[in-house]
Amino acid sequence: MSRLESFIRRMSAQRDVIDHVRETLPLPATGAILEIGLGNGRTFDHLREKFPGRRIVAFDRAFGAHASSAPPAEDLVLGEIAETAKTFAGTEAALVHADIGTGYEDKDAITLTWLPGIVAQALGAGGIAVSGLPLDHAALEPLPLPASVDRDRYFLYRRRP
């Protein structure tokens, strides 16, 4: 399978998992959404369409989003994500979406030393995590994926109480 085909499947999986959360998994009544890896801002745009009225805080190393998908300044956190996202521990976020895989196994292995813990600590009980990398953490219970998504292409968890 070409990398283009694989990419289309990954982005489709991302959309399908987010929509599945919206349609079938009620989020905690309060708490922000954290978008870890703003990038071009396309997923930020999808999240604000699917979860209107919910605060969405976006993290990235540097700002690179399309002007139409720029979060308000107070909801944009720039800098090394491993450092900035830590400051959201205990904030009882309702949903975390993280798509910061690089396609390099060695780089992603480093990300996976800190990402699962940061996600688990930011989420409130019953909060949902959607991720392009697996989040292996005792506090995160894997949930079934929608039927359209291949196992190992995208990941879905609920924060244990």
Add this chain to the structure above:
Amino acid sequence: MSRLESFIRRMSAQRDVIDHVRETLPLPATGAILEIGLGNGRTFDHLREKFPGRRIVAFDRAFGAHASSAPPAEDLVLGEIAETAKTFAGTEAALVHADIGTGYEDKDAITLTWLPGIVAQALGAGGIAVSGLPLDHAALEPLPLPASVDRDRYFLYRRRP
């Protein structure tokens, strides 16, 4: 429609049009493929899978591809594409793929002042152009899109003799 959804449809259209060319539109027997806008290299990877044995020359302002999708040095042309691609005029390319839209109308309008002419001049007679932006040029005959692709999401042309 969110920008994520629109992006998935655009990338799917890109793949579908390239595959449609591969399956139904014989390319001239000789001539290179030009990939205008290498980016991450995902489409370069798709093109080399679909057109094995064909030289693929990739253009970009700066190198930003994944290591697994890096063209050999002799097939990578870095610098302002408006300048570098001009040097391929008259080389009778078999296929040009260009996906260098930015999502900003004013920037894309500037690209469209030079891109159609450069594509028309690089292609040999009967060569094919696949583009994310419309290529309005007397030498480029619009061809029907595959049924899966919405009009105005991707564009397909044949160089007139």
